[in-house]
Every structure is written in structure tokens, then in C-alpha cells.
Amino acid sequence: MKALSISGLQKTYANGVQALKGIDLEVEEGDFFALLGPNGAGKTTIIGIVTSLVNKTAGKVSVFDYDIDEDLDGAKACIGVVPQEINFNQFEKVSNVVLNQAGYYGIPRALARERAEKYLRQLQLWDKREELSRTLSGGMKRRLMIARALVHEPRLLILDEPTAGVDIEIRRSMWDFIRRINEQGTTIILTTHYLEEAESLCRNVAIIDQGKIVVNDRMSRVLRKFQLETFIFNLAEEIDEAPVIDGFVVRQVDEHSLEIEIGPEQNLNQVFEKLSALGLTACSMRNKSNRLEELFMRLVESKGTHQGDGTGARAEP
Amino acid sequence: MRLKAELIGLQTIIYREYKRIIRIWMQTLLPPSITMSLYFIIFGNLIGKRIGQMDGFDYMQFIAPGLIMMSVITNSYGNVVSSFFGAKFGKHIEEMLVSPLPNSFIIIGHVAGGLMRGLLVGIAVTIIALFFTRLDVQHVWVTVSVVFLTSIVFSLAGFINAVFARDFDDIAIIPTFVLTPLTYLGGVFYSISLLPEFWQQVSKANPILYMVNAFRYGILGVSDIPIAWAYLIISGFIVLLFSVSLYLMKTGRGIRE
Numbered sequence: 157m158k159a160l161s162i163s164g165l166q167k168t169y170a171n172g173v174q175a176l177k178g179i180d181l182e183v184e185e186g187d188f189f190a191l192l193g194p195n196g197a198g199k200t201t202i203i204g205i206v207t208s209l210v211n212k213t214a215g216k217v218s219v220f221d222y223d224i225d226e227d228l229d230g231a232k233a234c235i236g237v238v239p240q241e242i243n244f245n246q247f248e249k250v251s252n253v254v255l256n257q258a259g260y261y262g263i264p265r266a267l268a269r270e271r272a273e274k275y276l277r278q279l280q281l282w283d284k285r286e287e288l289s290r291t292l293s294g295g296m297k298r299r300l301m302i303a304r305a306l307v308h309e310p311r312l313l314i315l316d317e318p319t320a321g322v323d324i325e326i327r328r329s330m331w332d333f334i335r336r337i338n339e340q341g342t343t344i345i346l347t348t349h350y351l352e353e354a355e356s357l358c359r360n361v362a363i364i365d366q367g368k369i370v371v372n373d374r375m376s377r378v379l380r381k382f383q384l385e386t387f388i389f390n391l392a393e394e395i396d397e398a399p400v401i402d403g404f405v406v407r408q409v410d411e412h413s414l415e416i417e418i419g420p421e422q423n424l425n426q427v428f429e430k431l432s433a434l435g436l437t438a439c440s441m442r443n444k445s446n447r448l449e450e451l452f453m454r455l456v457e458s459k460g461t462h463q464g465d466g467t468g469a470r471a472e473p
Numbered sequence: 474m475r476l477k478a479e480l481i482g483l484q485t486i487i488y489r490e491y492k493r494i495i496r497i498w499m500q501t502l503l504p505p506s507i508t509m510s511l512y513f514i515i516f517g518n519l520i521g522k523r524i525g526q527m528d529g530f531d532y533m534q535f536i537a538p539g540l541i542m543m544s545v546i547t548n549s550y551g552n553v554v555s556s557f558f559g560a561k562f563g564k565h566i567e568e569m570l571v572s573p574l575p576n577s578f579i580i581i582g583h584v585a586g587g588l589m590r591g592l593l594v595g596i597a598v599t600i601i602a603l604f605f606t607r608l609d610v611q612h613v614w615v616t617v618s619v620v621f622l623t624s625i626v627f628s629l630a631g632f633i634n635a636v637f638a639r640d641f642d643d644i645a646i647i648p649t650f651v652l653t654p655l656t657y658l659g660g661v662f663y664s665i666s667l668l669p670e671f672w673q674q675v676s677k678a679n680p681i682l683y684m685v686n687a688f689r690y691g692i693l694g695v696s697d698i699p700i701a702w703a704y705l706i707i708s709g710f711i712v713l714l715f716s717v718s719l720y721l722m723k724t725g726r727g728i729r730e
Contacts, residue, residue, distance in 0.1 A: 242564075259489075260568060262480075263478075
């Protein structure tokens with residue numbers, strides 16, 4: 157079954173801005189799906205339409221076969237959403253933020269209390285339950301929104317930048333938590349600016365740019381297809397300029413380091429051989445950035461416009 | 474099954490509104506009580522003694538129903554407009570909008586909040602009034618039903634104001650420039666029989682006149698207008714304002730993009 161099915165989705169705002177230009181997207185039940193794109197690409201508009209905070213201009217949206225035009229409440233009952241911006245009542249106690257949300261979803265009070273305790277404990281917020289939510293730190297506020305989104309145990313959890321502004325330790329514990337939720341059967345759609353997050357968590361990915369999907373495929377296939385990594389090599393020798401290495405794009409970073417791009421048909425051994433042949437010794441090396449980030453930047457820069465069939469968009473080095 | 478879940482949602486909004494009113498009682502319950510005490514002391518006691526009788530009652534007795542009604546109107550309106558606009562401003566309205574709670578229940582829940590505050594303030598002002606004058610309720614059911622229905626009317630009006638409001642100025646404009654003048658000119662402090670014929674007819678275009686007089690009829694047994702008209706107008710406003718609120722929620726005006 158499709159957790160989310162979108163076809164021909166368009167949105168033109170009152171100021172004339174066309175945010176979505178015909179989006180087709182399907183997310184399978186149980187999937188961990190990344191929806192990526194630069195700021196203003198249309199990710200949050202899609203989420204807004206799915207969660208009924210934004211009215212669509214055209215197109216069809218179904219959540220677990222509930223068409224939002226025919227049974228919006230049925231669709232809403234399946235969704236839990238963690239928005240980009242903090243949107244709980246900052247004057248409410250932490251526990252009440254979760255309990256009220258459970259109430260809006262029709263969860264009886266006793267069950268709501270049980271679940272609130274379960275999720276607040278799992279997200280390390282139980283000790284803060286009696287405090288006003290505005291007194292929480294940024295990371296705690298994000299975790300509170302996750303607890304709130306889970307209290308009605310949705311079949312589809314939409315996370316819009318859930319770890320924005322959160323330190324790396326908490327971010328990683330949130331990843332573990334979200335991964336466990338997905339393993340228990342909840343479909344997850346994640347938008348994030350931390351591409352390593354998407355690469356590490358998600359099985360499928362769609363990249364959206366200027367209101368259109370430019371890539372839509374399995375994460376592994378996307379990474380393999382567009383594999384092009386940039387490595388920084390630290391050299392023992394001092395260099396004045398970047399050496400010419402046949403078949404590779406080489407840039408000088410400073411007098412002791414080089415930046416070398418390695419494409420899908422190339423490998424590191426070839427680089428080491430060529431460096432040795434030039435009398436250069438690689439003392440150490442590291443990735444300049446993660447693979448998805450590199451791919452993402454290239455796609456966005458190339459302004460690919462092919463519809464996402466997994467073959468259309470091609471990153472041009 | 475779905476209705477049962479929706480009723481839990483409605484109950485949640487009502488309970489949340491109740492807790493809000495009680496939590497900020499210094500803003501919701503205390504100020505109207507102090508203001509009305511001053512009205513009773515200045516207009517009722519000090520000036521009222523020189524005015525003498527109106528419609529056969531001491532001036533203090535005459536204005537007491539009007540002052541109770543005035544506080545019910547302003548507080549019902551104020552509660553919904555501030556609560557709903559506050560939710561819009563703080564974006565936590567989205568908690569309700571993404572949930573499967575029907576629009577009608579979101580409206581009814583907030584109206585219930587307005588009703589609660591209106592009635593609580595109404596009771597407080599009535600108790601204060603009893604320190605200054607005697608009120609022998611003549612028609613209990615008229616008194617209770619009129620105050621109840623009027624509170625609903627102004628809670629709905631406050632809801633619509635909050636939907637349209639874009640900033641805090643927008644939630645102050647209607648109470649300052651529409652609600653207060655209409656209330657003051659709605660027979661709270663005088664009987665319209667004191668006015669020249671032309672102004673009597675003009676006053677009859679003011680819906681608050683009917684609400685204040687119907688309530689006064691319930692307590693004192695006198696009114697400037699037929700009570701049936703008051704019920705008709707109040708009911709008409711409830712149907713109209715509820716329909717408008719529902720339409721606004723459905724189209725998402727001022728709430729959804």
C-alpha cells in the first residue's frame with residue numbers, strides 16, 4: 157500500500173509564486189523517505205498540502221488511500237507531523253502539549269497519559285513534564301514536537317527539518333530514535349539540510365528543485381549512479397601548483413594539499429599510483445563532503461528539469 | 474466511533490480554554506470585576522443618587538442588568554479573540570488544524586471558552602452588584618437564556634475577528650470602535666424612552682439594545698423592546714455568525730495558505 161500518493165500537484169500562492177509545478181510522488185508503506193531540495197524548492201509546501209495547512213491549486217493527494225479531497229479527516233488521522241518551526245503553545249506545560257494533541261486526535265485521556273509518558277521518557281523529556289515548554293532548550297523543543305507527533309501513533313510521520321539547530325550528540329540520539337520508530341512499521345518522510353542524515357537514514361529519496369522533482373529513486377542507486385566524490389589529499393611534499401593528473405580533476409587547496417574528484421569509473425588506487433609517479437606522498441586523506449551533499453549541489457547547480465524516473469537527472473561534473 | 478473521538482477533541486479544547494481562563498485570572502477575571510465595581514460606585518452610587526428613578530427603579534437597580542450584560546459581552550468576545558488569535562500568532566493553531574477535528578468542533582470549543590469566561594465574569598459582576606443593590610429576578614429562564622445566547626453571539630463574533638486579524642491592532646479595533654460604542658448606546662445606562670422619537674428608532678437598529686433589554690426584562694421585568702424580537706435577533710445572529718465562521722474555517726481564510 158502507498159503511504160503517500162501525489163499526482164500532478166500544483167500550488168500557486170496568492171502573490172503569483174508557483175511553488176509546485178506538477179509533482180508526482182509515491183511513498184511506500186514502511187519506507188524511510190528523504191525529500192530534499194534547496195530553500196524555497198517546495199518541500200514545505202508539499203508537507204503543508206499533505207497536512208492540510210496549505211490549500212493546493214491542482215492535483216491529487218492520498219494518504220493510505222484516503223483522498224484528501226474526499227476524506228480529509230481520515231487522511232489526517234494517519235499523519236503525525238513535526239514542522240520546521242516551533243509551533244506549540246509556549247505557555248503550556250510540556251506534558252499538556254502532548255496531552256492536548258492526543259485529545260485533538262480523539263485519544264482518551266487515560267491512554268493519552270500512558271503514551272505521553274512513554275514518548276516523553278523515550279525522548280528524555282519526562283523530567284521536564286511539569287515545566288513550561290518555553291523554558292526548554294532548542295533541542296528539547298524539537299524532541300517535544302516529535303513526542304507530540306507520535307502520541308496518536310500515526311502510520312505516516314513527516315519530519316520537516318527535525319534536527320535543525322540540534323547539537324551532534326542529540327542529533328545522533330534522535331536518529332536512533334527515529335530509526336527505531338521506522339523499524340516498528342511507521343512510514344517516515346524526512347526533509348533535512350543535513351544530507352548525511354538523509355544518506356544515513358533513508359532508503360529512498362526525491363530531490364525537488366524549483367517546484368519540480370529532479371530525482372526520485374532508491375538512495376543507494378542514486379548515490380551509485382551519480383557517484384562522484386571529492387577527496388582532500390595531504391601531501392608530505394610542498395607544491396607550488398596543482399599537478400596535472402590524466403583523467404582526474406585536480407585543484408590545489410594549499411601548499412600541502414590537493415582536492416581530487418573521483419568519478420564512478422575511477423578509483424583511489426589510480427590516484428595513489430599517479431601521485432607516486434609524480435613523486436608525491438599522500439600522508440592522509442579525507443572526504444571533502446558527503447556523497448549526497450556533493451550530488452545535491454551538482455543537481456541544484458545544473459538546474460536539472462527531468463521528471464524523477466530515476467534516470468532523468470544527471471549530475472554534470 | 475469517529476464522533477466519539479471528535480467529542481474527545483472538543484472536550485480537550487474546552488478543558489484547555491478553562492485552564493487558560495483560570496491560569497491567567499489576573500487578566501481574565503479580575504479586571505472586569507474591578508471595572509464594574511467602579512461603575513457601580515461612580516455611576517450607580519454617586520451619580521445615580523442624583524438621577525433618581527428610571528423606568529420605576531432606582532438608577533443603581535436599573536443599570537445593574539446592563540452592566541452585567543456589558544461585562545458578559547466584552548469578556549466573551551475578548552476571550553475568543555485573544556485565545557484564537559494567540560494560537561494563530563504562536564502558530565499552535567496548527568496543532569488543531571492538522572488533527573482530524575472537524576471545523577465545527579474547533580469553533581464550538583472556542584465559543585465554549587468565551588461562554589465560560591462570559592458567564593464567570595457575569596456571576597462575579599452580579600455578586601458585586603448585590604453589594605450595592607437588590608436584584609429580584611423576575612423571569613429566571615429569560616435571564617439565563619438571554620445571557621447564555623448573547624455570550625454565544627459575541628464569542629462567535631470574536632472568533633471571526635480573530636480569523637481576520639493579522640496583528641494585535643486588528644483584535645483591538647472592533648472592540649474599541651464598534652463593540653464599546655454599541656454597548657454604551659445599547660441602553661445599558663438609560664432607557665431609550667428618554668430619547669427623541671428619531672433617536673429611539675435609530676437605537677432600535679442596535680442589536681445590543683435587544684440583548685440588554687431582554688436581560689433587564691428577565692431581572693427587573695421591564696423592557697424597551699418586545700422580548701420575542703430579542704430572541705429572534707439573537708438566534709439570527711448565532712446562525713449567521715456560526716455559518717460565517719464555518720465558511721472561513723472551510724476556506725482557510727486567514728488560517729491556511
